[in-house]
Amino acid sequence: MDSPVMIASDVQLDDRTVMRVAEIFSALSDPSRIRIIASLRDAERHVGALAEMAGLSESAVSHHLRNLRQLRIVKARRDGRQIFYSLDDEHIADLFQRSLEHVLHG
Template sequence: MKPAAIEECDNTCSGSEILLDDIRSAMPERSTTDKMAELFKALGDPTRVRMIYALSRQELCVHDLSAILDMGQSAVSHQLRYLRNLRIVKRRKEGKTVFYSLSDAHVEQIVLQTFEHIRHE
Protein backbone atom coordinates (compact mmCIF):
# COMPACT_ATOMS: atom_id res chain seq x y z
CA MET A 1 0.00 0.00 0.00
CA LYS A 2 1.37 3.41 -0.99
CA PRO A 3 1.59 6.07 1.71
CA ALA A 4 -0.82 8.98 1.31
CA ALA A 5 0.60 11.83 -0.71
CA ILE A 6 1.71 14.82 1.31
CA GLU A 7 0.48 18.12 -0.01
CA GLU A 8 3.20 20.72 -0.18
CA CYS A 9 2.72 24.44 -0.54
CA ASP A 10 4.67 25.94 -3.41
CA ASN A 11 4.71 29.40 -1.76
CA THR A 12 2.33 30.82 -4.36
CA CYS A 13 -0.69 31.18 -2.09
CA SER A 14 -2.07 34.63 -2.75
CA GLY A 15 -2.36 36.88 0.29
CA SER A 16 -1.40 34.15 2.71
CA GLU A 17 1.52 36.12 4.20
CA ILE A 18 -0.83 38.76 5.65
CA LEU A 19 -3.22 36.10 6.96
CA LEU A 20 -0.36 34.13 8.51
CA ASP A 21 0.97 37.26 10.22
CA ASP A 22 -2.50 37.93 11.68
CA ILE A 23 -2.78 34.39 12.97
CA ARG A 24 0.76 34.42 14.33
CA SER A 25 0.19 37.71 16.21
CA ALA A 26 -3.09 36.40 17.70
CA MET A 27 -1.54 33.09 18.79
CA PRO A 28 -1.68 32.60 22.59
CA GLU A 29 1.56 32.63 24.56
CA ARG A 30 3.29 29.27 24.96
CA SER A 31 2.56 29.28 28.71
CA THR A 32 -1.15 29.68 27.93
CA THR A 33 -1.20 26.80 25.45
CA ASP A 34 0.70 24.66 27.97
CA LYS A 35 -2.01 25.35 30.58
CA MET A 36 -4.73 24.58 28.02
CA ALA A 37 -3.06 21.25 27.25
CA GLU A 38 -2.93 20.45 30.99
CA LEU A 39 -6.66 21.11 31.25
CA PHE A 40 -7.39 18.79 28.33
CA LYS A 41 -5.05 16.20 29.86
CA ALA A 42 -7.08 16.38 33.08
CA LEU A 43 -10.27 15.94 31.08
CA GLY A 44 -8.70 13.00 29.25
CA ASP A 45 -9.33 10.69 32.21
CA PRO A 46 -12.86 9.20 32.45
CA THR A 47 -12.79 9.11 36.25
CA ARG A 48 -11.94 12.80 36.47
CA VAL A 49 -14.64 13.63 33.91
CA ARG A 50 -17.20 11.76 36.01
CA MET A 51 -15.95 13.55 39.12
CA ILE A 52 -16.20 16.95 37.42
CA TYR A 53 -19.68 16.09 36.16
CA ALA A 54 -20.79 15.16 39.69
CA LEU A 55 -19.33 18.39 41.05
CA SER A 56 -21.14 20.34 38.35
CA ARG A 57 -24.37 19.18 39.98
CA GLN A 58 -23.48 20.23 43.52
CA GLU A 59 -20.74 20.64 46.08
CA LEU A 60 -19.69 17.24 47.49
CA CYS A 61 -17.38 15.79 50.12
CA VAL A 62 -14.89 12.96 49.51
CA HIS A 63 -17.25 10.42 51.10
CA ASP A 64 -20.11 11.39 48.76
CA LEU A 65 -17.85 11.30 45.70
CA SER A 66 -16.56 7.88 46.77
CA ALA A 67 -20.13 6.59 46.95
CA ILE A 68 -21.16 8.14 43.63
CA LEU A 69 -18.08 6.90 41.76
CA ASP A 70 -17.82 3.56 43.61
CA MET A 71 -14.17 4.28 44.45
CA GLY A 72 -12.09 4.30 47.59
CA GLN A 73 -11.71 7.60 49.43
CA SER A 74 -7.94 7.53 48.94
CA ALA A 75 -8.30 7.28 45.15
CA VAL A 76 -10.90 10.06 45.14
CA SER A 77 -8.66 12.27 47.28
CA HIS A 78 -5.76 11.67 44.90
CA GLN A 79 -7.83 12.76 41.90
CA LEU A 80 -9.19 15.79 43.77
CA ARG A 81 -5.64 16.86 44.65
CA TYR A 82 -4.70 16.64 40.97
CA LEU A 83 -7.74 18.70 39.97
CA ARG A 84 -7.09 21.22 42.76
CA ASN A 85 -3.49 21.70 41.62
CA LEU A 86 -4.83 22.61 38.19
CA ARG A 87 -7.39 24.95 39.81
CA ILE A 88 -10.28 22.99 38.33
CA VAL A 89 -11.82 22.34 41.74
CA LYS A 90 -11.71 24.23 45.01
CA ARG A 91 -12.39 23.16 48.57
CA ARG A 92 -14.27 24.58 51.53
CA LYS A 93 -14.00 23.36 55.09
CA GLU A 94 -17.00 23.12 57.37
CA GLY A 95 -15.86 21.75 60.71
CA LYS A 96 -13.95 18.58 59.93
CA THR A 97 -15.66 18.04 56.58
CA VAL A 98 -14.11 19.32 53.35
CA PHE A 99 -16.49 20.09 50.50
CA TYR A 100 -15.36 20.28 46.89
CA SER A 101 -16.85 22.26 44.03
CA LEU A 102 -15.78 23.43 40.61
CA SER A 103 -13.57 26.51 40.67
CA ASP A 104 -15.69 28.32 38.10
CA ALA A 105 -18.29 27.81 35.40
CA HIS A 106 -15.82 27.49 32.52
CA VAL A 107 -14.84 23.86 33.16
CA GLU A 108 -18.47 23.01 33.87
CA GLN A 109 -19.48 24.45 30.49
CA ILE A 110 -16.73 22.54 28.66
CA VAL A 111 -17.87 19.26 30.22
CA LEU A 112 -21.60 19.90 29.77
CA GLN A 113 -21.20 21.05 26.16
CA THR A 114 -19.07 17.99 25.39
CA PHE A 115 -21.73 15.80 27.01
CA GLU A 116 -24.42 17.40 24.84
CA HIS A 117 -22.25 16.99 21.75
CA ILE A 118 -21.80 13.27 22.45
CA ARG A 119 -25.49 12.76 23.26
CA HIS A 120 -26.54 14.19 19.88
CA GLU A 121 -24.15 12.19 17.68
Protein backbone atom coordinates in the same frame (compact mmCIF):
# COMPACT_ATOMS: atom_id res chain seq x y z
CA MET B 1 1.10 52.00 18.61
CA ASP B 2 -0.23 48.73 19.90
CA SER B 3 2.29 46.04 20.59
CA PRO B 4 1.56 42.75 18.87
CA VAL B 5 -0.82 40.67 20.91
CA MET B 6 -1.64 36.99 21.11
CA ILE B 7 -5.08 36.27 19.76
CA ALA B 8 -6.81 32.93 19.81
CA SER B 9 -7.02 32.70 16.05
CA ASP B 10 -3.22 32.62 15.75
CA VAL B 11 -2.38 29.35 14.07
CA GLN B 12 0.94 28.71 15.76
CA LEU B 13 0.85 28.48 19.53
CA ASP B 14 3.74 29.11 21.89
CA ASP B 15 4.92 26.30 24.12
CA ARG B 16 3.48 27.69 27.31
CA THR B 17 0.02 28.04 25.82
CA VAL B 18 0.17 24.54 24.41
CA MET B 19 1.14 23.15 27.79
CA ARG B 20 -1.68 24.94 29.57
CA VAL B 21 -4.24 23.69 27.08
CA ALA B 22 -2.82 20.19 27.49
CA GLU B 23 -3.11 20.48 31.29
CA ILE B 24 -6.77 21.41 31.07
CA PHE B 25 -7.72 18.65 28.67
CA SER B 26 -5.62 16.13 30.59
CA ALA B 27 -7.53 16.98 33.74
CA LEU B 28 -10.77 16.25 31.88
CA SER B 29 -9.53 13.09 30.18
CA ASP B 30 -9.80 10.57 33.00
CA PRO B 31 -13.06 8.63 33.55
CA SER B 32 -12.90 8.98 37.32
CA ARG B 33 -12.38 12.73 37.16
CA ILE B 34 -15.15 12.97 34.60
CA ARG B 35 -17.54 11.31 37.06
CA ILE B 36 -16.36 13.61 39.82
CA ILE B 37 -16.83 16.75 37.73
CA ALA B 38 -20.21 15.58 36.46
CA SER B 39 -21.33 15.02 40.00
CA LEU B 40 -20.16 18.48 41.08
CA ARG B 41 -22.09 20.27 38.33
CA ASP B 42 -25.13 19.72 40.46
CA ALA B 43 -23.94 20.69 43.91
CA GLU B 44 -20.93 20.60 46.19
CA ARG B 45 -20.09 17.17 47.61
CA HIS B 46 -17.70 15.83 50.21
CA VAL B 47 -14.91 13.38 49.47
CA GLY B 48 -16.68 10.33 50.85
CA ALA B 49 -19.77 10.99 48.76
CA LEU B 50 -17.67 11.41 45.63
CA ALA B 51 -15.81 8.19 46.38
CA GLU B 52 -19.02 6.24 46.74
CA MET B 53 -20.53 7.82 43.64
CA ALA B 54 -17.46 7.10 41.51
CA GLY B 55 -16.77 3.66 42.96
CA LEU B 56 -13.30 4.64 44.11
CA SER B 57 -11.37 4.65 47.37
CA GLU B 58 -11.34 7.95 49.22
CA SER B 59 -7.61 8.06 48.67
CA ALA B 60 -7.97 7.80 44.92
CA VAL B 61 -10.60 10.54 44.97
CA SER B 62 -8.37 12.71 47.10
CA HIS B 63 -5.55 12.37 44.57
CA HIS B 64 -7.90 13.33 41.76
CA LEU B 65 -9.21 16.29 43.71
CA ARG B 66 -5.70 17.55 44.33
CA ASN B 67 -5.11 17.41 40.58
CA LEU B 68 -8.29 19.39 39.93
CA ARG B 69 -7.59 21.81 42.78
CA GLN B 70 -4.14 22.66 41.48
CA LEU B 71 -5.69 23.70 38.19
CA ARG B 72 -8.42 25.62 40.06
CA ILE B 73 -11.08 23.51 38.44
CA VAL B 74 -12.52 22.73 41.87
CA LYS B 75 -12.30 24.44 45.24
CA ALA B 76 -12.54 23.02 48.76
CA ARG B 77 -14.49 24.08 51.82
CA ARG B 78 -14.15 22.43 55.20
CA ASP B 79 -17.21 21.75 57.36
CA GLY B 80 -16.27 19.89 60.49
CA ARG B 81 -14.47 16.72 59.51
CA GLN B 82 -15.74 16.78 56.00
CA ILE B 83 -14.36 18.73 53.07
CA PHE B 84 -16.81 19.82 50.45
CA TYR B 85 -15.70 20.30 46.89
CA SER B 86 -17.37 22.37 44.19
CA LEU B 87 -16.58 23.55 40.69
CA ASP B 88 -14.47 26.71 40.59
CA ASP B 89 -14.12 27.48 36.88
CA GLU B 90 -17.26 28.12 34.91
CA HIS B 91 -15.41 28.17 31.60
CA ILE B 92 -14.18 24.66 32.19
CA ALA B 93 -17.57 23.59 33.48
CA ASP B 94 -18.98 24.94 30.23
CA LEU B 95 -16.34 23.08 28.21
CA PHE B 96 -17.26 19.91 30.05
CA GLN B 97 -20.95 20.40 29.46
CA ARG B 98 -20.44 21.00 25.77
CA SER B 99 -18.38 17.84 25.35
CA LEU B 100 -21.10 15.94 27.13
CA GLU B 101 -23.79 17.30 24.88
CA HIS B 102 -21.64 16.47 21.88
CA VAL B 103 -21.47 12.87 23.03
CA LEU B 104 -25.10 12.53 24.10
CA HIS B 105 -26.88 14.21 21.23
CA GLY B 106 -24.44 15.29 18.74
